[in-house]
Amino acid sequence: MALIVMMLHVVAHAMMRHFFDAPIYGTNELVAYWYLPAVALLGIPAAQLRNEQITVSLLVDRMKPMSALIFKVFGCVLGSIIALGFAWFGLGEAMEKMEIRATAGVVDIVAWPVYFLVPIVFVLLAILYVIDMVMSIRARAPEVDLVAGTTAEHETEEDSAL
Template structure:
């Protein structure tokens, strides 16, 4: 019988990071629901047009103002958690692994600060929109003020996840982490 080398168990993430990850997953599931509702909305519109000569009024507005923003903005944090955003790593690939992790962590902190500023601005925009109950100019009018709060939630969750990713870079907890020297676009 041969002994296989054992790898030490991975350190569990702090509770706050686990909560941020669960939040990102939950919002991604809501984004998936928005995608299903978009498809259902369009399906009902097409069936109404084709068979009953009556389209579902407001489909274009609901698609553009409700479903598309929800499915994109709410999925950003989960995409960050999985490290699936597009990155250009030409300069980072030349750095030693530990230095690369620190540089990415620092850029993550800068991104977090920018995202917090964006979330703050989005909050004020959402409150203004709520104040006058913003709608589209179509007939029937479609309320768009609620989706402004979806933008706040999505950007704030992305800020949290970016901060969590920075922490993971600094502590070597990112999957593939500082030990991974292979470029992102390279084959294994």
């Protein structure tokens, strides 16, 4: 949604600048300080939820399911710790920006609320890692679909030939 709004805003800005010589005030700052952080940060937990992040599973695909599950649990614990670390440091930065009432560049567009996206997104990511880990342990399967709550099926060569 933020991507569509950003696109419409930038197009309207370009049209106003070109046809009426009156660009929309603060477009560059709104894009840089509001739209892009929202698009980039909200995509992180969305990718985790849909299991669409980039993975290199060369080693894990060759393991027995229980060994792969152990690696999955380790990865989820490590991912949660790292995400909570980013959230903690992001919260400190957001609090500092709130105290000084940070604005976007040299214009007076308020920018400090966007900094709170970092801790919110990374706490959400840590929660998703924990949910993924718990569901994997309960299913005794290394890959689960967080949305459907079922184990993910691997496509075999026979399936792809059909």
